[in-house]
Amino acid sequence: MRGIRKLVCSKAFALGVLCAYGSVAAVFLAIGRTTLSCGYGGSNIHIQEAARTSLFMTTIDDDGGDKNEGTSSELNSESMFMDDVEETEWLEEGLDDVTDDSTGAVSSIGEGRSVIDYQDTTAVKEERGDANATNRTDDMVSEALLLAAVIEKNTTLVKEWLEYTSNMTTRSRQVMDDSNPTTVKVAEATPAKERLANGVTTTEAYVRVVDNSVVEPTVPIELRTEKAVTIETHNGLNTRCGRENPVTQHRLDCKRRIPKVIGIGMERCGTTALLFLLRIHPDIVHTKPKDVYYWNHFPDRSLDWYRDRMPISSKYQVTMEYTPSYILSHEVPHLINEALPDMKFIVMIRDPIERAMSSYLYMKHSRRPEYLTYISPQPGDPANPFLGLSFEATVLKQNGDVFEDNAVIENALYESHLRRWFDVFPRKQFLIIDEGVFSRDPVSILQQVEDFIGISKFFTKYYFYFDHDRGVFCQRVPTKRCSKRSIKNNHPPIQENVLKKLKDYYQPYNSRLEKLLNQTFPWT
Ligand SMILES: Nc1ncnc2c1ncn2[C@@H]1O[C@H](COP(=O)(O)OS(=O)(=O)O)[C@@H](OP(=O)(O)O)[C@H]1O
Incomplete structure (x- = not known):
């Protein structure tokens, strides 16, 4: 049965907010009903409505079966959401050039602002008229604030919501209790569909509220506006450590933490792109630049030194670092095992010949002497021995x-x-990712990473778009960002005889790899 409740917030000023909990969390606004308010800390929330905007919400019961359908294909193409998105380049070599503005990302929705006016919570209580009204009222107000924040993209509301949830009573306070590993969490508001008819743009959004005491609280909301509005996602409202809110920082226990996950390989296998796309997950923080080199270059330094290299994280987040050269070391697995035996590892691999070409091009173009000696120990021009050496001359000896x-x-x-590494750590502590699959379908890989790390399910196709010029998936929200230099498959052709030699060379290693991983790869 599909659902049922509809909310209209139109030219007439808004209205009320009711959140009904049962098997689903449902939210609706009702026209001309009691005006409600969030009476906490003496502050009320008032959002002014602009004329000519109507807001229309529909909630769908959880047996509707189509809650999340349609979120993929529609979102794979650039849509109206792209309109005023700023594009920022990022560099392959490191992520430190990227300013992280995804924290509590909120932006104006531009014209067509909707109005929600929350007034007296007791009215909600009376309306519900049951024994659990107080707790539910807390939830309702929380939801209302959250929705307002989602819809309005309003930083103040986001903060209000955070503060409010941390002051919630009974059941909700229990949820916030330190001994309880989960918390009320707003994961996302994901636009799923968009229709344009008779000059009215209708956008359907899914708001995901994660609350360990409410079952299945996904709330699909339909927004209908006379003018197109941009709905974007705000990430991790209550899991990230903000800079300017000491109360929230305290509640989240913001500090530097030793990583729980390390990316250990392989160089030139899309490791930067993986971390870059992972970073929009509200539950992940990572080092910038991504390579720390602690375990292979500075093993004599203390774990405190290592911790100091990590970004500030909240107690709900997982810290990651990604140093692809760790995998090559014989000592590193033992060192990590002695200090941090529960560590989880991510390894990206790729067609070895593609990887070789990528590595060759990267080293050659970097022109760094230490790289050039890797390309080939065969001297060329005495002044610049390796410059100009061909791929073929690099991978094959003179014989x-x-x-x-x-x-x-x-x-x-x-x-x-x-x-x-498998000799030292159990296999289940590794996630092996094929770069080929990642580059075709990054969302499926990012979802595997979520499962592997044990963080909330967050990733959908909405967050990414395919950049046809570069041939790679890039970040769509909160700002549009992509690799500056990556142009996928921009490799020069390899001579047939050299290709065959390389294939023959790698073949036995690749089949042993398939056996080891119990997994097949298209390039083996
Ligand atoms: N989004 C996305 N998806 C898949 N692959 C991508 C993506 N972005 C970059 N790339 C390709 O990754 C290659 C660089 O890999 P790394 O980031 O691991 O390189 S490094 O070891 O950190 O230098 C490099 O490969 P080549 O282009 O073949 O050199 C990048 O093109």
Whole structure:
């Protein structure tokens, strides 16, 4: 049965907010009803309505079956949500150039502001007329604030919501209790569909509220506006540590933490892109730049030193660092195991020949001497020995054999590298990702990462778009960002005879890898 309650907030000023809880959390506004307010801390929330805007909400019961359908294909193309999105470039080499404005990202929805006016909570209580009214009122007010924040993209409301939820009574306070690992959490508001008819744009959004005491509180909301409004997602309202709110910082226990997840490989396998896309998850924080090199370059320094390299996180977040060169080390697995035996590891791998070409091009273009010696120990021009050396001359010795000691080749012997780690840690502590799958369908991979790390389910296709010029998926919200330099498959062709030699060389390693991982790869 599909649902049922409809809310209209039109030219007449708004109205009321009711959140009904049962098997679903439902929210609706009613025209001309009691005006409600959130009477906490002496402050009321008033949102003014602009003329000619109507807001129309429909909630759908959870047996509707189609709550999340339609969120993918429609969102895969650039839509009206892109209109006023700023594009910011990011660099492959590091993420430190990227300003993180995703914290509590809120922006004006522009014209067509809707109005919600929350007044007396007791009215809600009377309306409900049952014994649990007080707790429910708290929930209702919380939901109302949240919705207002979602709809209005209003920073003040977001803060109000955070403050309010931290002052909630009984059941909700219990939820916020330190001993309880989960908390009331707003995960997302995801626009799912958009229709334009008779000059009216209708946007359907899904608001996901994670609350460990409410079952299935996903609330689909339909917004109908006479003018197009931009609905974007605000991430992690109550899990991220903000800069300007000491109360919230205290509640979230904001401090630096040792990572729970480390990306250990492989270089040139999309590791920067993975971390970059992961970063919009409200439950993840990561180092900038991504490589820390603690375990392989500074193992004599203390764990406190390592911790100091980490970003500030809340107690609801997971800290990550990604140093792809760790996987090559013989000592690092043992060092980590001694100090942090429960560590989880992410390893990205890729067609070894593609990886070799990517590595070659990267080293060659970087022109850094330490890289150039990797390309080939065969001297060329004495003044600049490796510049201009071809891929073929880099991967093959003068006698035509594969140059197996060369890092461009050797790093892609995934099976032997992984085996050293599997000897030390249980297999279940590793997530192995094929870059080919990641580049085609990053959302499925990001969802696997969510499961692997054990964080909330957040990722949908809404957050990403495919950049046809670069050939890669990029971040869509809160701002549009993409790799500056990545142009996928921009590799020069490899001579047939060299390609065959490389395929033959990697073949036994690749089949051992498939056995080790009990998994097949298109490039084996
Ligand atoms: N979104 C996305 N999806 C999939 N793959 C992507 C993406 N963005 C970048 N790339 C490709 O990743 C390659 C760089 O890998 P790394 O970031 O691991 O390189 S590094 O080790 O940190 O230098 C590099 O590969 P090549 O272009 O073949 O060199 C990038 O193109």
